[in-house]
Amino acid sequence: MVRHNLLVMSDLVGSSEVRRLRRFANVYRSSELDEKTLADRLRQTDALLISSWPEILTDETLRSMKRLRFIQGILVGVDHIPFQTLGRKVVVCSNAGAYSLEVGEHAFGLLLSAAKRVVDTHNSVARGKTDFKEFRGTAEDILVLRGKTLGVIGYGGIGAVVAGLGRSFGMKVIAFSRSRRSGRGVKFVRGRGALTSLLAGSDAVVLAIPLTNLTERLIGAKEFSVARRNAILVNISRGDIVDQAALYEHLRRNPSFRYATDVWWYKEGRETLVTDYPFTSLPNFVGTPHISGPTAVASGRPVRMAVENTLRYLRGLRPKNVVKRSEYYRSIVL
């Protein structure tokens, strides 16, 4: 068996994991190499283990890595990888499933915060609105989840956790997935028409689909026009799934519609908390600063799973979570 040259380019990988990887490969850590040695190693590297895309891997450097065949990400999404520059033979693996528990819980935290109007009523009290009667209108807008319909767009690990929690709250669950899926008590739908009817029939919708060239701006003016007047849209996927301008306009015109997100739009290839519109001035917008991921990282599971999958590759087995490269043409740096 060929002994691979694996370059670990993430500080998240600890020394015990490096020891495991060394049983099947020559393992180098970019953080331990000087510039010249790193340049040499890069040319010999056939496997990469990364979290966010390393700034040192410019398009030029990447093109010089003729032996590269495998990239394993520690993040769940791979939309930050410059696929257009990667040689055709490079297999890219996401870390799907590694964040499902934490991100799924976070999605429900956002959903309930918006459903119970926690953020805007808290802030109204803080700003000195101290008459209970003034909140009667808000109370009418509170969504009781039991008996309502939850639409889940994307049924990977996170979508499955969200669907399960929705069932626990006594919700009917509809899941949109392009591949055939099964899940207890979940109604699955497929195709563009199904997306529209899911949006029209749901009291709450959670976006749990990867950002690809098929899903960018999946939710725009047309989709908002079919959604329920007082629906809640939760995004724990990527900001760019939603059209920013259309969302702002929709929130401004429909105070009962709510958007709650942990993810933000890309600007010049990077996710940023600076938005094109003053979303945080709207009472029907809730935004947390992409904090669901780090919580998962802290559990150690993402690194463990990424290492397991890398070991699969190093040992000549078929790795899991190989992404369809044709769906990722964009160059985004996380």
Next chain:
Amino acid sequence: MVRHNLLVMSDLVGSSEVRRLRRFANVYRSSELDEKTLADRLRQTDALLISSWPEILTDETLRSMKRLRFIQGILVGVDHIPFQTLGRKVVVCSNAGAYSLEVGEHAFGLLLSAAKRVVDTHNSVARGKTDFKEFRGTAEDILVLRGKTLGVIGYGGIGAVVAGLGRSFGMKVIAFSRSRRSGRGVKFVRGRGALTSLLAGSDAVVLAIPLTNLTERLIGAKEFSVARRNAILVNISRGDIVDQAALYEHLRRNPSFRYATDVWWYKEGRETLVTDYPFTSLPNFVGTPHISGPTAVASGRPVRMAVENTLRYLRGLRPKNVVKRSEYYRSIVL
């Protein structure tokens, strides 16, 4: 069978419910009577159906209602009823269970908002903190519910809903209840020592116990001192279960400890959003303005259940939810 004289003193009760009640009693509505007629009726009234305590029922008026034998509340709590003035023969019934679903969901909304630090991170972004890196410390404070321990203090209808949701999130659930209870997957504890160990062993605690002379300031400096450093305390019961000064001091000194509430302290006998300490200036305080109750009222269930129980009394059956009067000595107006 004696035909009762029932006085309905709540606008929440609709005409169809009044028709049902008329089959078993002479029913009058205070809103339809002039002052003099009302005064006459009050003297003849043996049963009252109320929501918040009617201002017209002063201690003097109440003492003149010699025939009064039964009071049914539409609110879940009865701590606003002036028990010390009521004749000994008056049976008082709470509306326990009528709000369980909505208030239980709200409790989880508050718990997740605090667990995922939704309010304070949202507000930090709104105030212009736009560097993801600045939130790394906060992310470390995020509580993942799965595998953690939820303590539920009070296991009535709301406590049972909260415990069930906790189980759905994969939490271990301990419930403190003074009466013997059973619930699937819930460990029950009793007695003052048990309260201390519940607080010491829980990552999140939900207060779902009525406010009585036994529970007022149940949670004070001593209880905070045994609680986990980064625990979350949720209150959907009554503000006065918690010692306000001790809470403020604890939150100020322990930024990882969180308090999330829908209920506020009494001042001059009324719940008020004006607090003695600047709670809303603390990032580890989340407060909604008692909005879980109105949501339940909107479902129609509280009125329906209160009417059902009143019918039970009118028909000579034993009513449900008779409260132990000895535990309510206070005079609080909601």
